[in-house]
């Protein structure tokens with residue numbers, strides 16, 4: 025595993041067929057193409073909830089800009105949430121929404137609050153999702169630091185995935201980082 029000398033390291037994303045073994049115990053969660061919200065709601069015996077930790081207009085990370093083909097100085101609405109089962113944070117999600125995506129019928133994505141994004145995405149029959157990409161985030165990386173901010177004792181590395189969703193042919197990039205709490209579900 026490469027070392028990341030500073031917080032500006034960008035994740036290296038790989039498609040499933042490029043991943044090396046051994047695959048993680050959470051691979052059923054990682055590789056599930058359905059709604060993560062719905063899977064968590066079914067797996068959680070307690071109370072499932074979404075908690076928004078930040079939502080603001082900012083320049084996406086370099087790897088995010090490249091994946092969405094956004095110009096260098098273009099801002100996007102960045103939504104960061106935790107998906108909880110009771111008081112355990114199970115997933116950290118960071119969604120990048122370009123300005124042109126938040127137009128027309130999709131403008132309500134900017135005012136979701138604590139409603140799960142997935143409920144809207146998977147309810148839309150026209151929704152298209154591109155293939156999942158995967159990465160192993162480690163201490164020192166910016167996305168790792170964002171994801172573990174609510175963890176009392178972060179692990180040395182965590183698995184993440186991302187995919188681009190299209191609603192009415194307009195893209196949004198969803199990063200989902202799997203936290204140790206999910207292994208208890």
Ligand SMILES: C=C(O[C@@H]1C=C(C(=O)O)C=C[C@H]1O)C(=O)O
Pocket residue numbers: 058059060061062074103105107115117118119139140141142143145198199200
């Ligand atoms: C994309 C989904 O939505 C989930 C909920 C999110 C949110 O509310 O911001 C973000 C990513 C996902 O973990 C899903 O349910 O699969």
